[in-house]
Amino acid sequence: MYPRGRRAGSTRVWIGVLVILALALTAVGAGSLFSPERAGADIAATSATEESNPSIDAPDVRDVSLEVGTTETSRNLSWLSTSSETSYVEFVAKPAAYEEGGAFPEEGAARVEATGTEAQRTGYTAYKATITGIRANTTYLYRVGNDAAWSPTAEFTSSAQGASSTFTFLLAGDPQIGANSTSSDAAGWSDTLSLADALNPAFMISVGDQVNDKQSDDQYDNYFSAAGLISLAQAVSVGNHDVGNTRYSDYFNLPNASSLGARTDTGSMSGDYWFTYNGVLFMVLNSNNEGVAMHRQFMQEAIAQNPDATWKIVAFHHSVFSLARHYSDSDVVGLRNSLPQIFSELGIDAVLMGHDHYFTRTYMMNGTTPVVPEGNDVSAGEPAPTEVRNPAAGEVLYLTANSSSGSKYYPMNENLSTSALPGYVAAQDQSSRKSITSVTVSTQSLSLDTYYADNGELTKMDSFTIKRTDAPAITAPADGTLEASSAFDPMEGVSAASAEGDDLTDLVHVSVAAQDGSEIRYVDTNEPGVYTITYTVTFEGQTQTATRTVTVPAASDGTGTGGDTDNGNGTDNGGNTGGDAGGTDDGTGNNGSTDSGTDNGGSTDNGTDDGTGSSDASAGNADSGSADTGSDTASSASAEQKTAKRDLPKTAD
Numbered sequence: 001m002y003p004r005g006r007r008a009g010s011t012r013v014w015i016g017v018l019v020i021l022a023l024a025l026t027a028v029g030a031g032s033l034f035s036p037e038r039a040g041a042d043i044a045a046t047s048a049t050e051e052s053n054p055s056i057d058a059p060d061v062r063d064v065s066l067e068v069g070t071t072e073t074s075r076n077l078s079w080l081s082t083s084s085e086t087s088y089v090e091f092v093a094k095p096a097a098y099e100e101g102g103a104f105p106e107e108g109a110a111r112v113e114a115t116g117t118e119a120q121r122t123g124y125t126a127y128k129a130t131i132t133g134i135r136a137n138t139t140y141l142y143r144v145g146n147d148a149a150w151s152p153t154a155e156f157t158s159s160a161q162g163a164s165s166t167f168t169f170l171l172a173g174d175p176q177i178g179a180n181s182t183s184s185d186a187a188g189w190s191d192t193l194s195l196a197d198a199l200n201p202a203f204m205i206s207v208g209d210q211v212n213d214k215q216s217d218d219q220y221d222n223y224f225s226a227a228g229l230i231s232l233a234q235a236v237s238v239g240n241h242d243v244g245n246t247r248y249s250d251y252f253n254l255p256n257a258s259s260l261g262a263r264t265d266t267g268s269m270s271g272d273y274w275f276t277y278n279g280v281l282f283m284v285l286n287s288n289n290e291g292v293a294m295h296r297q298f299m300q301e302a303i304a305q306n307p308d309a310t311w312k313i314v315a316f317h318h319s320v321f322s323l324a325r326h327y328s329d330s331d332v333v334g335l336r337n338s339l340p341q342i343f344s345e346l347g348i349d350a351v352l353m354g355h356d357h358y359f360t361r362t363y364m365m366n367g368t369t370p371v372v373p374e375g376n377d378v379s380a381g382e383p384a385p386t387e388v389r390n391p392a393a394g395e396v397l398y399l400t401a402n403s404s405s406g407s408k409y410y411p412m413n414e415n416l417s418t419s420a421l422p423g424y425v426a427a428q429d430q431s432s433r434k435s436i437t438s439v440t441v442s443t444q445s446l447s448l449d450t451y452y453a454d455n456g457e458l459t460k461m462d463s464f465t466i467k468r469t470d471a472p473a474i475t476a477p478a479d480g481t482l483e484a485s486s487a488f489d490p491m492e493g494v495s496a497a498s499a500e501g502d503d504l505t506d507l508v509h510v511s512v513a514a515q516d517g518s519e520i521r522y523v524d525t526n527e528p529g530v531y532t533i534t535y536t537v538t539f540e541g542q543t544q545t546a547t548r549t550v551t552v553p554a555a556s557d558g559t560g561t562g563g564d565t566d567n568g569n570g571t572d573n574g575g576n577t578g579g580d581a582g583g584t585d586d587g588t589g590n591n592g593s594t595d596s597g598t599d600n601g602g603s604t605d606n607g608t609d610d611g612t613g614s615s616d617a618s619a620g621n622a623d624s625g626s627a628d629t630g631s632d633t634a635s636s637a638s639a640e641q642k643t644a645k646r647d648l649p650k651t652a653d
Contacts, residue, residue, distance in 0.1 A: 274305075
């Protein structure tokens with residue numbers, strides 16, 4: 001036993017220790033109570049520590065990312081897991097009898113082995129896999145992992161497939177989870193995607209800055225936690241807040257990722273990449289890499305691999321035609337002075353961007369030159385254009401998205417004002433409201449509808465459509481032979497119509513070429529030969545032509561040697577009915593008879609038989625004027641009037 005005095009001293013020491021601990025705990029508690037921001041930071045730090053050092057007894061699969069594949073028939077996936085054992089994706093068409101929340105239907109499911117690499121996140125392996133054979137309009141169930149740890153069963157539904165099938169995708173600007181408050185940003189992001197689900201998107205493009213801090217696993221967790229994202233394929237771009245840490249490549253699995261545009265400090269997924277969806281070519285660039293020549297090479301190669309693409313769309317982070325804080329940044333100015341001309345040269349249709357947290361839509365741009373339609377000059381107080389039909393080669397639309405989560409908004413650049421906007425601006429908005437853009441693509445149109453996503457609903461803010469109309473159709477008679485000296489109207493039997501069925505016949509322009517190719521005024525049915533008639537109609541920038549060939553035969557030569565005998569009864573055996581109606585024979589055989597009859601064309605023939613057996617010197621010259629001393633009075637004038645060359649009419653707007 002201890003002496004009484006020592007025991008008492010020991011007791012006092014322990015009491016002192018307990019008092020100190022109580023004070024320390026009180027201080028921590030007070031700090032948490034009176035400093036919410038500090039409390040949030042402490043919780044995040046604790047969470048990150050726990051996540052970075054998972055319990056061996058609690059295997060974990062997290063941040064499952066469903067992404068676009070090379071085509072609409074495939075999907076890429078990535079995820080993190082504490083298991084380092086071989087892992088898989090299992091997927092199956094959703095059975096009709098499957099009940100939500102039920103066990104994954106393993107029977108009949110396909111299994112694809114994933115590749116794994118050590119992740120930046122301590123204790124985790126980053127896995128990637130690709131599933132193929134996705135059928136149109138089918139709901140699939142899937143899970144990732146292995147028997148040590150599987151993800152919860154998730155599902156996605158494919159859209160219609162094929163180059164003629166219409167589809168919709170979302171454009172999301174800068175979620176940037178953590179720029180304001182991680183929890184509020186994540187809530188705003190989730191709310192936007194929940195509302196946008198009503199637009200029935202096939203996938204989503206996020207144009208960069210998925211997170212605010214490239215090193216924060218907690219921010220990535222909150223990005224992936226958005227409602228519905230596990231069922232919506234995504235295609236992301238590297239933002240300036242994502243670049244510089246290979247976590248970006250741990251968390252995403254992008255198709256056809258190139259070394260062109262890549263940054264070693266961001267990993268293999270940071271390079272430019274491409275994919276197609278229903279015949280549309282998408283090219284996503286890493287604009288943090290200012291090597292413009294590399295981006296050009298990448299796009300040229302992607303286009304060469306997809307020569308039949310119906311549309312070509314480019315996406316990247318740094319907006320080259322914006323209005324806010326980054327408008328005058330040196331890197332943005334450098335890209336503005338180089339990329340647009342390349343896009344025009346390569347036939348890009350639309351460019352989708354972010355970075356400036358301020359909605360901006362340009363006019364159609366040829367390089368850096370805006371194409372301002374008549375009546376749509378916003379600098380003159382006129383309304384912004386809402387569509388363009390059949391834009392000329394080299395014309396490109398640029399759209400900069402505002403924040404999709406509401407985490408951050410920028411005001412207009414201090415060097416600009418609403419009364420003196422850059423000439424490229426057709427529409428702009430900074431209402432400090434989160435938004436999302438829905439892009440609907442068909443073979444004939446590319447429609448971009450931007451919505452505010454707040455107050456529990458989507459409210460349309462801006463709309464623009466690029467329309468392609470098919471060339472109008474022309475119907476013309478087949479090639480044929482005309483009757484000599486007949487009246488001829490080249491428009492008889494000709495019609496024209498637009499792809500929508502509008503009658504365009506009055507817009508048809510007619511031109512005629514002779515057999516030697518020279519242009520002439522009309523088809524002369526008194527002049528034997530082969531004539532080419534060309535019909536042209538132009539409507540909404542589209543031109544269609546049709547041609548036909550008509551032949552005018554040579555008339556009989558009228559010498560009588562082929563049986564052209566005047567019987568004096570009004571019938572010319574050479575084929576001219578009624579050609580010599582009043583010939584008189586002088587009783588001396590054929591000598592000296594005078595033919596004063598009138599032929600079918602209306603010319604009077606005063607020829608005299610020469611006693612050689614030719615009873616009518618003009619019998620075979622129907623209104624040709626070669627033997628008749630009379631004048632043509634009907635057919636030739638009529639033909640000239642009806643076949644005169646038509647002037648080119650105005651084309652429809």
